[in-house]
Amino acid sequence: MTSMKPAVFFDRDGVLNEDHGYLFEPGKLQWIEGAREAVKAVNDAGYFAFVVTNQSGVARGFYAERDVEVLHLWMSDELAKVGARIDAFEYCPHHPDAVVAQYRVACVCRKPGPGMIRTLLGRHAVDVARSFLIGDKASDVEAAEAAGIRGHLFQGGNLEYFVGQLLRQSGCAATPDCPSASF
């Protein structure tokens, strides 16, 4: 039997990279301070590191799914340079008012829907109780809660520091001998 691992679900824009709106060109990506190190910390703690990102720019005709995939490959390469790894990227290309007809759908994957998180939970052996999401919008946290995991709002600053605190809390909650655990 495969042993379960907890997971950290990262929103992308506004959490891993600065959100300038409808980003798809690698040359324009600016990492949030501590973001790559935060992903490495999640890897080193033995958690899955997942990205769940709404990309309605596809539905709006600003860029193609292929552009999203190329950007995620580029991000993976940049993360690898610091020894960090995203285990899976999930994106939602839809929007109910899409310009591009094939993406005009009220889907369950667009956050606050839980679809992307549920897809990842279905594909990987995730210890849900110890998992959490980090987003910069209420809709991120709502998506997490709809999927049965905790959501935390990142309001800027250093992501490595923010994630480090959450990993320590998460570890303590799962360890009865942790002095700060409330058993």
Ligand SMILES: [Mg+2]
């Ligand atoms: Mg965001």
Ligand SMILES: [Zn+2]
């Ligand atoms: Zn969708």
